[in-house]
Amino acid sequence: DTPLIISPHQKERIYMAANKVFRSDDRGNSWQVISEDITRNEDRNQFKVMGKYWSIDAVAKDVSTSLWGLTVSLAESRVKKDLLYAGTDDGVIAITEDGGKNWNRVTSFPGVPEYTYVSDILPDRFNENIVYASFNNMLQDDFKPYILKSTDKGKTWTMITNKLPANGSIHTLEQDPVNPN
Secondary structure (H helix, E strand, O other), rough: OOEEEEEOOOOOOOEEEEOOOEEEEEOOOOOOOOOOOOOOOOOOHHHEEOOEOOOOOOOOOOOOOOOOOEEEEEEEOOOOOEEEEEEEEOOOOOEOOOOOOEEEEEOOOOOOOOOOOEEEEEEEEOOOOOOOOOEEEEHHHEEEEEEEEOOOOOOOOOOOOOOOOOOOOOOOOOOOOOOOO
């Protein structure tokens, strides 16, 4: 699920993310870290699974499951250079407006359960202030669709799921390239 994107503003610039965000300005020949850890940076071994805490050597616990606390969605605004959004599998959206010098993290979203996987981030194609996010909570047997919209670059969010079926999770978003509505 590692996101890898090409900047819409500089064709040589590539972004990639794990628990931190990385940037290359020479098509991947060299990389620099442009964020600290943007995840919750919590040890999943401190959470109960099936009602109890499991040791680190429990069968398949850390062998056949993916790491936790990683960026899984990443996007740069097409309207404003250096406006980046990163969503994590532990329910964080991190935002920078200056190409990674300063980051703000949002960890609570209206109507979305805590720690829900941020499956996609979509900066609006027409308005630099608008961004959309989808969340997927199917690993908690929650198949509700969660789609949120922010009109202030991710500072506040509003649920826009509207009349989608209650049992139909969302994984990705796209905006009409011509009609902003």
